[in-house]
Amino acid sequence: MYALIDCNNFYASCERVFNPTLIGIPVVVLSNNDGCVIARSNEAKAIGIPMGAPAFEYEHRFRRYKVKVFSANFPLYGDMSRRVMSLLSNYSPHQEIYSIDECFLNLEGINVDLQKYGLEMKARIEKGTGIPISIGTAPTKALAKLANRIAKKFPNETGGSYVIDTEEKRIKALKWLKVEDIWGVGRKNAKKLYAIGAYKAIDFVNLSEAWVRKNMTITGLNLQKDLKGIPTIEMLEPEKKKSIGTSRTFETDLRSFDEVRERITTFTSMSAEKLREQNSFCKRLIVFIGTNPFKEHETQYYPSIQIKLPFPTNSTLELVKFAHEGLKQIFKNNLYYKRGGVLLTDFVDASVYQPSLFFNSDPKHKKLMEVIDKLNDKYHRDVVRLASQDERKHKMKQAHLSQHYTTDINEILTVEV
Amino acid sequence: MKKELNTQKIELIQPESSEQKYPYIGNVQAGFPSPADDFFHDYISLDELLVDHKETTFFARVSGSSMGNDFSDGDLLIIDKSLEWEENKIALCFIDGEFTLKRIKMNDGKCYLVPSNKDFPLFEVNYEQGVTIWGVVKYSIRKH
Numbered sequence: 153m154y155a156l157i158d159c160n161n162f163y164a165s166c167e168r169v170f171n172p173t174l175i176g177i178p179v180v181v182l183s184n185n186d187g188c189v190i191a192r193s194n195e196a197k198a199i200g201i202p203m204g205a206p207a208f209e210y211e212h213r214f215r216r217y218k219v220k221v222f223s224a225n226f227p228l229y230g231d232m233s234r235r236v237m238s239l240l241s242n243y244s245p246h247q248e249i250y251s252i253d254e255c256f257l258n259l260e261g262i263n264v265d266l267q268k269y270g271l272e273m274k275a276r277i278e279k280g281t282g283i284p285i286s287i288g289t290a291p292t293k294a295l296a297k298l299a300n301r302i303a304k305k306f307p308n309e310t311g312g313s314y315v316i317d318t319e320e321k322r323i324k325a326l327k328w329l330k331v332e333d334i335w336g337v338g339r340k341n342a343k344k345l346y347a348i349g350a351y352k353a354i355d356f357v358n359l360s361e362a363w364v365r366k367n368m369t370i371t372g373l374n375l376q377k378d379l380k381g382i383p384t385i386e387m388l389e390p391e392k393k394k395s396i397g398t399s400r401t402f403e404t405d406l407r408s409f410d411e412v413r414e415r416i417t418t419f420t421s422m423s424a425e426k427l428r429e430q431n432s433f434c435k436r437l438i439v440f441i442g443t444n445p446f447k448e449h450e451t452q453y454y455p456s457i458q459i460k461l462p463f464p465t466n467s468t469l470e471l472v473k474f475a476h477e478g479l480k481q482i483f484k485n486n487l488y489y490k491r492g493g494v495l496l497t498d499f500v501d502a503s504v505y506q507p508s509l510f511f512n513s514d515p516k517h518k519k520l521m522e523v524i525d526k527l528n529d530k531y532h533r534d535v536v537r538l539a540s541q542d543e544r545k546h547k548m549k550q551a552h553l554s555q556h557y558t559t560d561i562n563e564i565l566t567v568e569v
Numbered sequence: 570m571k572k573e574l575n576t577q578k579i580e581l582i583q584p585e586s587s588e589q590k591y592p593y594i595g596n597v598q599a600g601f602p603s604p605a606d607d608f609f610h611d612y613i614s615l616d617e618l619l620v621d622h623k624e625t626t627f628f629a630r631v632s633g634s635s636m637g638n639d640f641s642d643g644d645l646l647i648i649d650k651s652l653e654w655e656e657n658k659i660a661l662c663f664i665d666g667e668f669t670l671k672r673i674k675m676n677d678g679k680c681y682l683v684p685s686n687k688d689f690p691l692f693e694v695n696y697e698q699g700v701t702i703w704g705v706v707k708y709s710i711r712k713h
Contacts, residue, residue, distance in 0.1 A: 280625035280651035565629035
């Protein structure tokens with residue numbers, strides 16, 4: 153059996169832990185640069201604020217319904233996620249962290265009342281962290297997703313934990329679920345299914361395997377098997393990332409090469425740090441920039457360039473040089489750039505990598521990077537950085553940022569006595 | 570020395586990321602062959618000492634000084650959110666839209682939240698008032 157555990161309205165819930173006055177009122181969290189809504193409390197959903205709503209278009213509604221608006225506080229959400237995931241890992245030796253607020257547990261060989269087990273998890277996580285969760289348990293991952301949906305949709309009946317453990321429950325659940333809400337069925341596939349009159353998950357499950365394979369590829373077929381109760385989608389235990397990227401929308405449009413280069417340096421440096429964290433080298437680097445699509449009268453330009461590195465490296469100094477070289481190739485003057493990014497890919501394990509005879513990463517950099525990483529980890533991020541990296545600590549627009557309650561000693565909760 | 574103490578404080582905030590250990594001087598062996606190894610036989614870790622459950626431990630800071638001798642301005646609180654409240658424990662409570670510290674007392678089957686400052690009234694816990702016990706204070710650390 154698999155359990156899928158999902159934090160309810162995660163970002164909004166994180167804000168509420170440290171500010172209980174937010175409980176019961178509409179809360180929304182905005183994306184980087186306060187652009188659009190990326191999380192909503194149930195109250196915010198109820199007054200019709202859609203996911204992805206552009207903040208400036210909804211300002212009037214925010215005011216009218218006294219919505220509490222927050223800038224995304226990712227250090228806080230990340231830390232709360234780690235706490236929740238760590239507590240959940242006590243309930244099974246096999247955990248797959250699926251996203252910041254969701255994980256699968258493989259409950260094979262755990263002989264307990266699964267409904268009660270779910271409720272116990274829920275009580276412990278909610279008490280210990282303040283984050284409300286829902287649990288769905290079933291013989292396959294796709295069915296666990298579906299059970300979770302039922303747990304969340306009917307909290308009074310299920311107590312927030314629902315188990316699909318009989319054929320009757322499985323059929324009933326499949327008859328309830330709309331095809332577009334099946335885990336992993338995209339909008340495109342949902343359209344295809346609607347076109348042949350398959351509206352509910354049960355209709356999809358009853359389609360011939362040949363049709364599914366032809367129209368929805370092997371992924372669709374696996375999903376269908378999973379929903380039939382045959383475990384097909386395996387647990388993905390944590391593995392190293394295959395590519396690491398950092399990209400941002402700039403707060404203002406940038407016109408000069410130096411300004412864009414400064415941002416690219418920062419993105420490269422951030423990605424390289426993550427690369428070293430997982431002890432990999434990369435052999436390929438991609439730089440991309442783009443103009444502002446909302447300025448329709450301006451020339452639009454979205455170039456990207458791939459650079460095959462002469463040797464694998466994870467040194468910020470070396471990667472930045474390559475990134476600059478790439479940027480030089482694609483940068484055009486007299487345009488307004490609104491975004492940019494750097495993607496590192498094609499990894500080799502640092503511990504098994506064989507250096508080539510002529511072109512190598514400078515071995516001195518290894519020590520240097522270690523020192524830089526240690527300093528930045530110990531003090532605050534960017535205490536040591538390249539001269540070509542930008543100085544301004546935060547360029548992001550974050551007008552409604554809450555405190556970093558769990559990650560910065562200067563921003564912890566204050567209790568007036 | 571002072572600097573080290575300061576570092577200690579920084580380390581404390583992120584129990585997951587670091588575990589600074591300090592040598593503990595054990596029983597000093599008399600007699601001639603006294604290898605240095607025997608000298609340091611264990612470590613004291615403040616993280617281990619002060620944080621039982623790293624996932625559910627949170628930090629808070631006291632502001633103001635009206636809580637008698639129990640707390641003073643600037644004290645660092647180590648709060649475990651997973652602990653059940655008990656008589657005589659000090660809890661971080663959320664009452665009337667504010668966080669506050671209160672000692673829990675039971676009397677005649679009623680639960681009271683007692684402020685350290687005797688000039689302030691007792692507070693009888695009454696569920697309609699929406700009192701939340703957010704967590705239980707395990708330690709407070711004061712800078713001297």
